[in-house]
Amino acid sequence: MSLKGPTPQQHDGSALRIGIVHARWNATIIEPLVAGAKAKLLECGVKESNIVVQSCPGSWELPIATKRLYVASKYQTTGGSPAFDAIIAVGVLIKGETMHFEYIADSVSHGLMRVQLDTDIPVIFGVLTVLNDEQALARAGVDGKGHNHGEDWGLAAVEMGVKRREWA
Numbered sequence: 001m002s003l004k005g006p007t008p009q010q011h012d013g014s015a016l017r018i019g020i021v022h023a024r025w026n027a028t029i030i031e032p033l034v035a036g037a038k039a040k041l042l043e044c045g046v047k048e049s050n051i052v053v054q055s056c057p058g059s060w061e062l063p064i065a066t067k068r069l070y071v072a073s074k075y076q077t078t079g080g081s082p083a084f085d086a087i088i089a090v091g092v093l094i095k096g097e098t099m100h101f102e103y104i105a106d107s108v109s110h111g112l113m114r115v116q117l118d119t120d121i122p123v124i125f126g127v128l129t130v131l132n133d134e135q136a137l138a139r140a141g142v143d144g145k146g147h148n149h150g151e152d153w154g155l156a157a158v159e160m161g162v163k164r165r166e167w168a
């Protein structure tokens, strides 16, 4: 048994609407992560038509892109309930030779936390902050050794979406 990751819970996502916003930097890593997240959403019963995928240039833009997606969705609903039950923000930050990585990783983490607390909608932290390409490939499950973290983010979105409704 792995010591990493939450103990599993089963949740029915069939009533949920989930957004995925992903950066387009490091697309070879992003694509399997988004696919993994989407696969788990579908496995939990989320309807394909209730999964909305949008992109932004880089991870730096994830907080504003996540917030705008949420705000736009609010105006598409009737009855006052937000259209999205959770949004997964996906980015891959790979450390380079400058301080760029540290600044972006710190700002994006704080930005996404702020979005979720300000909007009261769970924002799943799907941002890999890795030291090199090998770590990124392992965490996207494409090196044959690591597992796809996108799957964990899909499960977290369903659990938090369901619980948000229960705790309303």
Ligand code: DLZ
Pocket: 023, 024, 025, 026, 057, 058, 059, 060, 061, 091, 092, 093, 094, 095, 096, 100, 104
């Ligand atoms: C500029 C930049 C660099 C150097 N590295 C990454 C990265 O590893 N991952 C990522 O998602 N985005 C990177 N970016 C782009 C910034 O996030 C942002 O899109 C630009 O600075 C424009 O605001």
